[in-house]
Amino acid sequence: xxxxxxxxxxxxxxxxxxxxxxxxxxxxxxxxxxxxxxxxxxxxxxxxxxxxxxxxxxxxxxxxxxxxxxxxxxxxxxxxxxxxxxxxxxxxxxxxxxxxxxxxxxxxxxxxxxxxxxxxxxxxxxxxxxxxxxxxxxxxxxxxxxxxxxxxxxxxxxxxxxxxxxxxxxxxxxxxxxxxxxxxxxxxxxxxxxxxxxxxxxxxxxxxxxxxxxxxxxxxxxxxxxxxxxxxxxxxxxxxxxxxxxxxxxxxxxxxxxxxxxxxxxxxxxxxxxxxxxxxxxxxxxxxxxxxxxxxxxxxxxxxxxxxxxxxxxxxxxxxxxxxxxxxxxxxxxxxxxxxxxxxxxxxxxxxxxxxxxxxxxxxxxxxxxxxxxxxxxxxxxxxxxxxxxxxxxxxxxxxxxxxxxxxxxxxxxxxxxxxxxxxxxxxxxxxxxxxxxxxxxxxxxxxxxxxxxxxxxxxxxxxxxxxxxxxxxxxxxxxxxxxxxxxxxxxxxxxxxxxxxxxxxxxxxxxxxxxxxxxxxxxxxxxxxxxxxxxxxxxxxxxxxxxxxxxxxxxxxxxxxxxxxxxxxxxxxxxxxxx
Amino acid sequence: xxxxxxxxxxxxxxxxxxxxxxxxxxxxxxxxxxxxxxxxxxxxxxxxxxxxxxxxxxxxxxxxxxxxxxxxxxxxxxxxxxxxxxxxxxxxxxxxxxxxxxxxxxxxxxxxxxxxxxxxxxxxxxxxxxxxxxxxxxxxxxxxxxxxxxxxxxxxxxxxxxxxxxxxxxxxxxxxxxxxxxxxxxxxxxxxxxxxxxxxxxxxxxxxxxxxxxxxxxxxxxxxxxxxxxxxxxxxxxxxxxxxxxxxxxxxxxxxxxxxxxxxxxxxxxxxxxxxxxxxxxxxxxxxxxxxxxxxxxxxxxxxxx
Numbered sequence: 001x002x003x004x005x006x007x008x009x010x011x012x013x014x015x016x017x018x019x020x021x022x023x024x025x026x027x028x029x030x031x032x033x034x035x036x037x038x039x040x041x042x043x044x045x046x047x048x049x050x051x052x053x054x055x056x057x058x059x060x061x062x063x064x065x066x067x068x069x070x071x072x073x074x075x076x077x078x079x080x081x082x083x084x085x086x087x088x089x090x091x092x093x094x095x096x097x098x099x100x101x102x103x104x105x106x107x108x109x110x111x112x113x114x115x116x117x118x119x120x121x122x123x124x125x126x127x128x129x130x131x132x133x134x135x136x137x138x139x140x141x142x143x144x145x146x147x148x149x150x151x152x153x154x155x156x157x158x159x160x161x162x163x164x165x166x167x168x169x170x171x172x173x174x175x176x177x178x179x180x181x182x183x184x185x186x187x188x189x190x191x192x193x194x195x196x197x198x199x200x201x202x203x204x205x206x207x208x209x210x211x212x213x214x215x216x217x218x219x220x221x222x223x224x225x226x227x228x229x230x231x232x233x234x235x236x237x238x239x240x241x242x243x244x245x246x247x248x249x250x251x252x253x254x255x256x257x258x259x260x261x262x263x264x265x266x267x268x269x270x271x272x273x274x275x276x277x278x279x280x281x282x283x284x285x286x287x288x289x290x291x292x293x294x295x296x297x298x299x300x301x302x303x304x305x306x307x308x309x310x311x312x313x314x315x316x317x318x319x320x321x322x323x324x325x326x327x328x329x330x331x332x333x334x335x336x337x338x339x340x341x342x343x344x345x346x347x348x349x350x351x352x353x354x355x356x357x358x359x360x361x362x363x364x365x366x367x368x369x370x371x372x373x374x375x376x377x378x379x380x381x382x383x384x385x386x387x388x389x390x391x392x393x394x395x396x397x398x399x400x401x402x403x404x405x406x407x408x409x410x411x412x413x414x415x416x417x418x419x420x421x422x423x424x425x426x427x428x429x430x431x432x433x434x435x436x437x438x439x440x441x442x443x444x445x446x447x448x449x450x451x452x453x454x455x456x457x458x459x460x461x462x463x464x465x466x467x468x469x470x471x472x473x474x475x476x477x478x479x480x481x482x483x484x485x486x487x488x489x490x491x492x493x494x495x496x497x498x499x500x501x502x503x504x505x506x507x508x509x510x511x512x513x514x515x516x517x518x519x520x521x522x523x524x525x526x527x528x529x530x531x532x533x534x535x536x537x538x539x540x541x542x543x544x545x546x547x548x549x550x551x552x553x554x555x556x557x558x559x560x561x562x563x564x565x566x567x568x569x570x571x572x573x574x575x576x577x578x579x580x
Numbered sequence: 581x582x583x584x585x586x587x588x589x590x591x592x593x594x595x596x597x598x599x600x601x602x603x604x605x606x607x608x609x610x611x612x613x614x615x616x617x618x619x620x621x622x623x624x625x626x627x628x629x630x631x632x633x634x635x636x637x638x639x640x641x642x643x644x645x646x647x648x649x650x651x652x653x654x655x656x657x658x659x660x661x662x663x664x665x666x667x668x669x670x671x672x673x674x675x676x677x678x679x680x681x682x683x684x685x686x687x688x689x690x691x692x693x694x695x696x697x698x699x700x701x702x703x704x705x706x707x708x709x710x711x712x713x714x715x716x717x718x719x720x721x722x723x724x725x726x727x728x729x730x731x732x733x734x735x736x737x738x739x740x741x742x743x744x745x746x747x748x749x750x751x752x753x754x755x756x757x758x759x760x761x762x763x764x765x766x767x768x769x770x771x772x773x774x775x776x777x778x779x780x781x782x783x784x785x786x787x788x789x790x791x792x793x794x795x796x797x798x799x800x801x802x803x804x805x806x807x808x809x810x811x812x813x814x815x816x817x818x819x820x821x822x823x824x825x826x827x828x829x830x831x832x833x834x835x836x837x838x839x840x841x842x843x844x845x846x847x848x849x850x851x852x853x854x855x856x857x858x859x860x861x862x863x864x865x866x867x868x869x870x871x872x873x874x875x876x877x878x879x880x881x882x883x884x885x886x
Contacts, residue, residue, distance in 0.1 A: 060789055090792065091792070092789070092791070093792030093793075094792055098790045105783040105784060106784055106786070107784055108806070109784070110805050110809075110882075111801075119797075120792075123792045123794075155882070171787075
C-alpha cells in the first residue's frame with residue numbers, strides 16, 4: 001500500500017470511567033492513523049472498547065462518568081480532545097460523521113426524513129431551507145435511494161431497515177466529511193441488505209475519497225471492506241496490520257482464536273445424512289395469518305400472511321434449519337409449533353396433533369418441545385436465582401421433590417458447562433454466553449424430544465457462539481434431541497444443519513439436505529442469500545453482481561387475496577425447489 | 581378518520597349510558613331519603629308520601645331509570661328537588677366558570693409539571709433533580725384544601741395580592757387555578773422526568789448530537805416531542821381526577837361552578853342535580869380522552885387512526 005496523507009491520528013488515547021474505586025480504563029493506549037481514502041477496521045468482541053474509541057473521537061462519550069484521560073485525537077493537525085464544545089460541535093457531523101448500528105432507532109420517529117437531513121446540513125452551512133433541501137435531495141440520490149423526492153416527506157417508520165441505513169449514510173455524507181465512522185453499520189441488517197449497504201459504502205468511498213473507520217465484530221465484513229485491521233480486546237490493541245496479513249498470518253494468539261471461531265461457508269462437516277428415523281414433528285400445510293382491522297365496524301380488511309402452506313418433517317436426532325431474512329415467518333412458525341400462536345393446517349409433535357389438545361395435553365406437549373430464544377437476558381427473570389430458573393420446568397410439571405430437583409438442576413448446569421455453585425446467583429452476574437447456557441439448561445430440564453433454537457446464538461460474540469454451538473452439538477449426540485434451528489446466519493446454518501429449509505415471505509422456496517441447499521442451490525433467492533454472505537477471506541474475489549436496491553414485498557394482503565402458492569418440485573434425492 | 585370518529589362516538593355514548601345507570605342505581609340504594617330533605621322534619625307521613633308520589637319516587641327502579649333516560653333523550657335533565665329550576669339551566673349557568681377554571685388549572689399543572697420534569701431529567705442525579713423530585717412529592721401528597729388555605733393565607737390575607745374568593749377578573753382566577761395545578765404538576769413532573777430520561781438515552785438523540793446540533797436543539801426539537809407523547813395520553817385520563825379537585829377548590833374559593841353546585845346537591849340529596857353534574861363530568865372526561873387520542877397522531881406519525 002502506498003503511504004498516504006493521514007487525515008486522522010489517534011495517539012495513546014486512554015478513556016476511563018469514574019467508579020467508586022477510582023478511574024477504571026475502558027480503552028488504554030490506543031494509537032493508530034487513518035489515511036485519506038483508506039478503510040481501517042477496528043475488530044473485536046463486545047466489551048473490547050471499539051465503540052468507546054469511536055465515541056471518544058466524536059466527543060460523544062456519556063458525561064460525566066466516562067471521559068478521555070490521556071492521549072490525543074488529531075484531525076488534520078488539529079487536536080480534538082481539548083476542543084471547547086462549541087468548536088467540537090462544528091467538527092462533528094461536518095468533518096467527522098458517524099453512522100450507527102440500529103437504523104431502526106437511530107432516526108427521530110416524529111420528524112420527516114427531509115427535516116432531519118435539512119437540519120444536519122443547516123447545522124454547519126449557512127444556507128436557506130430550500131437550498132438545504134436541494135442538497136438533501138442530492139444526498140438521497142447519492143445513496144441510490146428509490147423515489148428520493150418522496151422519501152424527503154416520509155417518516156422513518158415508513159421505510160425499511162435498509163432504506164433507513166441509506167438515509168443515515170446520506171445524512172452523514174451530505175456535508176462531505178473527511179472521516180466516516182461506521183459503528184457496526186450492517187449488524188442489524190439482513191444479509192442481502194448488508195451486501196447492498198457495504199457495496200454502497202465502498203462506491204461512495206471511491207467517489208469522495210473519504211476515510212472510513214469501520215467498527216465491527218464481523219470478520220467477514222472486515223475481510224471485504226478493510227485495508228488495515230486493528231484487533232482489540234479488553235480496551236487494548238492486540239494486533240494491527242494489513243488485512244491480508246491479519247487473515248493469512250495472524251500474529252497474536254487472540255486473533256488466531258477469533259478467526260478460528262468465525263463460521264465459514266463451505267466448511268460444514270460432511271457427515272452422512274442421518275438415517276430416516278420416525279419424525280418427531282410433522283408439519284402439513286401449516287398457515288399462520290394475522291388479521292388487520294379497519295373501517296367503521298372494525299372488521300377484518302387485510303391479513304398478514306406470515307406462514308403459508310409450509311410442510312416438513314423433523315426426524316428424531318436431526319437438526320433441521322430454517323433460514324430466511326427478517327419477516328419471512330420463521331419465528332412465527334416456531335411459535336406455532338409450541339402453540340403460542342394459532343395456526344391452520346396440521347402440526348403433529350411426538351405423535352400428538354397440536355390443535356386437538358386440551359389443557360393437560362398442551363402441558364404434556366410443552367414437555368416434548370422446548371424453545372431457546374435470541375436474547376438470553378430478556379428470557380431470564382432477573383429476580384429469580386439461576387437454580388430456580390432452571391428448576392422451574394421441573395416444578396411446573398411436578399417432577400421430583402426439592403432435593404431431587406436441586407440435584408437435577410446441578411447436573412444440568414454442569415452439562416452445559418456451568419457449575420452447581422452457580423445455582424444461587426442471579427442472571428445479571430453472568431455473561432451473555434453463560435446466560436444462553438442457562439437458557440439451554442432450562443430447556444433441557446424436561447428432556448424434550450424437540451428443541452427449538454430461535455436465533456439462539458445470533459446475539460453472541462463469535463468465540464462464545466462457537467462454544468454454544470459445540471455445546472448444542474454435544475447435547476444432541478448425547479440425548480438424541482431433534483433441533484429446529486432458526487437463523488438468518490447462513491454460515492452458522494451451514495455448519496450445524498442436517499437439513500435446511502429456506503423461507504421467503506412465509507413460504508418455503510427450497511428444502512433439502514445441507515449439501516443440496518448449500519452445495520447446489522437451485523432457487524434464485526437461495527443463490528442470492530448465499531452469495532450475499534461476507535467471506536472472511538480478503539483474497540476472495542467476489543464475482544461482479546448488479547447493485548441491488550430492492551425492497552422485500554409485503555406479506556400483507558387484502559381479505560380474500562393472498563400470495564400465489566409456490567409448489568415444490570423434487571429436483572432429485574428429496575431436494576425440493578419451488579417453481580418460479 | 582370519519583369511521584374512527586363514528587366508532588369512538590358510539591363507544592362514548594355507551595360509556596355515558598353505563599355511567600348514568602351506575603350513578604342512578606347508587607343513588608337509588610342510598611339510605612338518605614331525598615323526600616325527607618324536601619318535606620322537612622315536621623312534615624306528616626301523608627305529606628311525605630304525596631311528595632314521593634309527585635316526584636315519581638314511589639315507582640320501581642327500572643321505571644324511574646327509563647323515565648329519566650327518556651327525559652335525557654329529549655334534552656330534559658329534570659328539575660332540582662329543592663331549587664325547583666331546570667337542572668340543565670342550572671348547569672349551563674355554572675359550566676363556563678368551571679371550564680375556565682379547569683383550563684387554567686390544566687395550563688398551570690402542565691407548565692409547572694413539564695418544566696420541573698424536563699429540568700430534573702437534564703440534571704439527573706444532581707441537587708436540582710433531588711430538590712425537584714422532593715417538591716413534586718410534596719405537591720402530590722399535599723391535600724388540596726390545605727394547599728388552597730395556605731395560598732389564601734399567604735397571597736390573599738397577608739400579601740393581599742389576590743382576592744380571597746369570588747369570580748370575575750383574572751386575579752380571581754389565579755389562586756384557584758394554581759391550587760388545582762399544584763397537585764397534578766407533581767404527577768406530570770415525575771412522568772415527564774422518566775419519559776425524558778428514557779428518550780435522552782435513545783439512539784436518535786446520539787444521532788442528533790453526532791450531526792453537530794446544539795444542545796438546545798437536541799433537547800427541544802428531538803427529545804421533547806418524543807418525551808411528551810405518553811404525557812398527552814395522561815391528560816385525557818387526568819380530567820377525571822381533576823373533577824374531584826374542582827369540587828374542593830370551588831368550595832374554598834367560592835367559585836360559582838358546577839363543583840359547588842354538586843357539593844350542595846350532595847348534601848341535600850338533590851338527585852337530579854347530582855345526576856346532571858355526574859353526566860356532564862363524564863362527558864368532559866370522555867371528550868378529554870377523545871381529544872387526547874386525536875392529538876397523539878398529530879405529534880407521532882407512527883400512530884395511525886383507523
